[in-house]
Amino acid sequence: MRIVDVAEFYSPTGGGVRTYIDRKFEVAAQLGHELFVIAPGPEDRFEPRPSGGVFWVRAPRLPFDANYYMFWDAAPVHKHLDALAPDLVEASSPWRGAWVVARWRGRAARSMFMHADPVAIYPQRWLASLASPDRIDQWFEWFWRYLRSLRGHFDSTVAGGHWLAKRFEQHGLGPVAGIPLGIDRAAFSPTLRDEALRSRLLEACGMPHDAKLALAVGRFHPEKRWPMVIEATVKASKTIPIGLVVVGDGIDRARVRRAAAGQPNVHLIPPIRDRPLLAAHLASADVLVHGCDSETFGLLPAEAMASGLPLVGPNRGGFADLAQPASAEIYPSGDTDAAAAAILRLFARDPAPLRSAALEAAGRVRHDIDHFAELFDHYQTLVKPALDPSITVATPAAGGARP
Structure with a gap:
């Protein structure tokens, strides 16, 4: 055909x-x-x-x-x-x-x-x-x-x-x-976790190696709500040490940069076009924090899931359809305080069952x-x-x- x-x-x-x-x-x-x-x-x-x-x-x-x-x-x-x-x-x-x-x-x-x-x-x-x-x-x-x-x-x-x-x-x-x-399941895997990369990313956020590493990835577009994601993660980091790496660029870059300005634990990096390198970043973080509530499917959250990464994201759109309760936390879309609370709830869980659930979810992502x-x-x-x-x-x- x-x-x-x-x-x-x-x-x-x-x-x-x-x-x-x-x-x-x-x-x-x-x-x-x-x-x-x-x-x-x-x-x-x-x-x-x-x-x-x-x-x-x-x-x-x-x-x-x-x-x-x-x-x-x-x-x-x-x-x-x-x-x-x-x-x-x-x-x-x-x-x-x-x-x-x-x-x-x-x-x-x-x-x-x-x-x-x-x-x-x-x-x-x-x-x-x-x-x-x-x-x-x-x-x-x-x-x-x-x-x-x-x-x-x-x-x-x-x-x-x-x-x-x-x-x-x-x-x-x-x-x-x-x-x-x-997603291309062969390109993403929990086995790509790189502790040295994780340490470098936390260091770029001015955080020690035992802090939590949060990742946010995607186009800088208003629909992605990156300033809200940054504000929520910074708010959560006042309770537990969290470094946030935001990967991307786009038309909303000025607002994203303003949101990150003056936040030493937030590090912005350009889009990662190298798929194996992106896969390593996803597998090496501790949580993906997502803000978009209007995605058809949520390709990036799916790639994060396939990498064994727990998720925090909104209760509407493709993310909510994709996320598994055992390895994700949901918050009311657009609510900064609720997003911060969801991040804290995820990290308050017992790490071993959370890791096990995330690995199980990785095997269920659609090819x-x-x-x-x-x-x-x-x-x-x-x-x-x-x-x-x-x-x-x-x-x-x-x-x-x-x-």
Whole structure:
């Protein structure tokens, strides 16, 4: 099967979408599929990859995030689609890229992959002090109408987690195929724990080797709530010695740096692109502290789990769906004091059972090969009906069952 992903937010310096698509290329090759990505960038060029490659289409830079570009002219994208003649076209965002796919005249099957919940990322965070999430959903009914209108141009909608599939179905986008994401399990392991690395990280935080090492990893974006994570960890460190290492960069760097300024036990380091080095950092810490409540799945928390790391994070979104009670603590989203209390609760546990539970949780993290196999199976069910309208097929339900 030949798949083309029109990926509006794919960038060499991006976050989870970049990680996901890079791995998608590798697994597609393993499973015998061709995969091509069409993405906006600074110039027109082709970049070969396993199983296919990336067609970069020259486009203007996104005004509010220099990591990304935005599709403008549909013609170059349609030209690539015509030349590639795919079996299935995936739109991996609900914005301009999805409309470019919707208006292409080719006969391929089409699927919209929802990598995020825009209402949870933005309005529900901005307006949290004014109204409940349900009320904010009501205020943004116009956006849900927009998504329903867009959905009508696609044969299928996919969400990378069951909780998100159910949420979209509640707003009339159904049926939505809930196909949980996964991680490259071979790249992350508790056996990568490095005590020397742990000591160096604690030293960078000005903490002794017997202090607790907390790790926070991800793009510096407002949805990640890193200033809150920093404040909560510093608050907890007034009770027990904790050093916090924050790994990342992005458009919210000024607020993150202000939050860390004057906190000697907080150390900021740039994004770690070397996957084995990132895996060693995750395996060598004592806790991952997370703040984002709007993730589809939570790739970084899943990688931390696979590394045997206990977790502290919010009670909404992909994190809450992923975390195991025996090796994690949950706090009400956005509540700094509650997050600090959750960190202290985790470290108040008996270390031996906590370590054992974290190691057990590591073995239960979903492999990304299973995700992609399920995704490609779902796409295969859409291909023949697209070529022959007399064939009909049901879309998998949010529970993940496939016909």
